[in-house]
Amino acid sequence: MAAQGEDLNLEATELRLGLPGTVESEKQQMPPSGRSMKRNLIDVNDERESNKEESDGLSAQNCDKQDVHRPSKAQVVGWPPVRSYRKNCFQKKVESESTGAFIKVSMDGAPYLRKIDLKLYKGYSDLLKDLQDMFKFKVGEYCEREGYNGSEFVPTYEDKDGDWMLVGDVPWNMFITSCKRLRIMKGSSEV
Amino acid sequence: MDPSKSRDSAESTRVIQFPNDVLERILSLIDSHRDRSAVSLVSKAWYNAERWTRRHVFIGNCYAVSPQIVARRFPNIRSVTLKGKPRFSDFNLVPPNWGAEVHAWLAVFADQYPLLEELRLKRMTVTDESLKFLARKFQKFRALSLLSCDGFSTNGLEAIATDCRHLTELDIQENGIDDISGNWLSCFPENFTSLEVLNFASLSSDVNFDALERLVSQCKSLKILKVNKNITLEQLQRLLVRAPQLTELGTGSFLQELTAHQYEELERAFIGCKNLHALSGSWEATTLYLPVLYPACTNLTFLNLSYAALPSEELAKLVAHCPHLQRLWVLDTIEDVGLQAVASNCPLLEELRVFPADPYDQDINRGVTESGFLAVSLGCRKLHYVLYFCRQMTNAAVARIVQNCPGFTHFRLCIMKPGQPDYVTNEPMDEGFGAVVKTCTNLRRLGVSGLLTDLTFEYIGRYAKNLETLSVAFAGGSDRGMQCILDGCPKLRKLEIRDSPFGNGALLSGLEKYESMRSLWMSACKVTLNGCKMLARQRPRLNVEVMKDEDMDDGQSYKVYVYRTVAGPRTDAPSFVHTL
Numbered sequence: 138m139a140a141q142g143e144d145l146n147l148e149a150t151e152l153r154l155g156l157p158g159t160v161e162s163e164k165q166q167m168p169p170s171g172r173s174m175k176r177n178l179i180d181v182n183d184e185r186e187s188n189k190e191e192s193d194g195l196s197a198q199n200c201d202k203q204d205v206h207r208p209s210k211a212q213v214v215g216w217p218p219v220r221s222y223r224k225n226c227f228q229k230k231v232e233s234e235s236t237g238a239f240i241k242v243s244m245d246g247a248p249y250l251r252k253i254d255l256k257l258y259k260g261y262s263d264l265l266k267d268l269q270d271m272f273k274f275k276v277g278e279y280c281e282r283e284g285y286n287g288s289e290f291v292p293t294y295e296d297k298d299g300d301w302m303l304v305g306d307v308p309w310n311m312f313i314t315s316c317k318r319l320r321i322m323k324g325s326s327e328v
Numbered sequence: 329m330d331p332s333k334s335r336d337s338a339e340s341t342r343v344i345q346f347p348n349d350v351l352e353r354i355l356s357l358i359d360s361h362r363d364r365s366a367v368s369l370v371s372k373a374w375y376n377a378e379r380w381t382r383r384h385v386f387i388g389n390c391y392a393v394s395p396q397i398v399a400r401r402f403p404n405i406r407s408v409t410l411k412g413k414p415r416f417s418d419f420n421l422v423p424p425n426w427g428a429e430v431h432a433w434l435a436v437f438a439d440q441y442p443l444l445e446e447l448r449l450k451r452m453t454v455t456d457e458s459l460k461f462l463a464r465k466f467q468k469f470r471a472l473s474l475l476s477c478d479g480f481s482t483n484g485l486e487a488i489a490t491d492c493r494h495l496t497e498l499d500i501q502e503n504g505i506d507d508i509s510g511n512w513l514s515c516f517p518e519n520f521t522s523l524e525v526l527n528f529a530s531l532s533s534d535v536n537f538d539a540l541e542r543l544v545s546q547c548k549s550l551k552i553l554k555v556n557k558n559i560t561l562e563q564l565q566r567l568l569v570r571a572p573q574l575t576e577l578g579t580g581s582f583l584q585e586l587t588a589h590q591y592e593e594l595e596r597a598f599i600g601c602k603n604l605h606a607l608s609g610s611w612e613a614t615t616l617y618l619p620v621l622y623p624a625c626t627n628l629t630f631l632n633l634s635y636a637a638l639p640s641e642e643l644a645k646l647v648a649h650c651p652h653l654q655r656l657w658v659l660d661t662i663e664d665v666g667l668q669a670v671a672s673n674c675p676l677l678e679e680l681r682v683f684p685a686d687p688y689d690q691d692i693n694r695g696v697t698e699s700g701f702l703a704v705s706l707g708c709r710k711l712h713y714v715l716y717f718c719r720q721m722t723n724a725a726v727a728r729i730v731q732n733c734p735g736f737t738h739f740r741l742c743i744m745k746p747g748q749p750d751y752v753t754n755e756p757m758d759e760g761f762g763a764v765v766k767t768c769t770n771l772r773r774l775g776v777s778g779l780l781t782d783l784t785f786e787y788i789g790r791y792a793k794n795l796e797t798l799s800v801a802f803a804g805g806s807d808r809g810m811q812c813i814l815d816g817c818p819k820l821r822k823l824e825i826r827d828s829p830f831g832n833g834a835l836l837s838g839l840e841k842y843e844s845m846r847s848l849w850m851s852a853c854k855v856t857l858n859g860c861k862m863l864a865r866q867r868p869r870l871n872v873e874v875m876k877d878e879d880m881d882d883g884q885s886y887k888v889y890v891y892r893t894v895a896g897p898r899t900d901a902p903s904f905v906h907t908l
Contacts, residue, residue: 223683
């Protein structure tokens, strides 16, 4: 262990996150993690302004070794001890503030779902064309009275109230604000 | 107190024999599982009477005992509380698929406890199949509470809503689940009336509001309702007028725009809820409508704002209306100035939890500091439970805080930068935590942080005579630290340590201790496989489980989980968990 420590010059790379200039004469006073640790990045898109105090303590050598997109502070797994659920709540908040209306799309029988950004489409025909490409199916002809005729595939969506609606009934702008997710139903199964 | 103890020794052999049914009648009035454990140790007769009359069993570690053993001992259980994974699994330190699956328990219960009514699970893995099984097999099932569990989806909840005809409680909190749709709520039967507790605040899919409204109207005994953030203010108003008897309310978000009329109606709805004593919700930063809550705040004893990232001024205004507040959970957006408002307005406060709104933000000027904590300790002398996330602290402040409030039972201080010293003196935080354990003689739970040497642990070992739970991270200097704890704290039950320089010497110094504890967790410390093997060899009644630590580069680090058990080594351990 000790030999390893010397080779890696652990003292220089040590993640001492205390204030710069802290005198640490005794071994006991050093923060205990003298090992090289992988730092897992929690927020990949997180770009924090580099804090000068931090970069004095952190050696560039250590960070480069980890080959990590670097926030000002390397993030430790599970620290601070905040429950994942709680963390995700606030990350989600940030996501919803950004532009784009990403919703999940499922198709009956498909092994996995897709995600699309509704804001990228100009209207229903644009959306349906893309969906048909993505999932390799064809919708029937839409008419107000009977819905989609001529295909076993029917595009539906879940609205804000939790109800499953037929795609195409409401004006496009109303649709993109109220659509929570899409589901391409197959066969004559009822919603 | 047993009166026979006061008689002289010649008579003490003549123990008064109660007829069994009298004994059982008396014992059936005892609820606390600790009291019951004590009762069961008195004599064989009492052991038997106790086991026949026990209705609720609490299992703090699902691997400490097997469902078969539980069923054999307690034939008449109606309510089970089960805890599974080690607490650090909440922070991603335990790999997925580790275990703690509830299904094996349910299978035995279906056989032995067909009349089971209540199941409360924490950190267990629950699948949709298990939920369906539960709904099918237990005809009298009434209450389901899932906290910090994983493995299920809203499909499983559909089964519960559909098939549990007598359901009174459905409490889904902070679980890692697959939120597919809100359809589960629509699965309650049309004439369903028994619900008393409904908490789906942490689910994000929309539920059908008409179904919810109908449910709330029909369930006249509904006392606790916590909806998710998709419920609008207008919808909330409609729910409240149908359930003015609510005692606990979790609102949706406060984002909707209201007309003046709608605002008045909402205000009246809140005024109508005269029994409300607990309030929570995920309130967004636009806070125009918070004043509708003010009338309801007068009687509040618990305010949970930990999902409401509100600015400090709004929080300050809100708490100013809560003179009877006993418990406050809040984000650090409250800042010191908001805590000052708490101190001035909430003299009855007993519990304060301040969570970080942005745990990874390094900006020292955000959040709370030692001043806020100090202010609360001055204004709220009954304070005994604190969880406090902050970016700076001093020994002097901590010492003064515990001087103001010596009654702390739970002191959990998290200085968010690992190994950070007292920011004024640059010294370790030893003296601060020393003051905590010296002054707070009733301390049962302690979470330490900051730069700490072995001295902190000497203090803890020497003074914390009632300590039951200790959490350590990035602290200590040598084996001696952990040894002091293991030698010193007679009531220690749970010890969890991460990223601290404690090795085999420390681990083995607890040989005499571990069987009196529930569990020990060590990760990113200096224990080696050999040390763990030695422990396992010398203590066959402990399960010593090791997992390779994937977060460490050196390929030699292990996560160690040691716990006492009467069930032997796990039979369901995945390949990455090795029982030594």
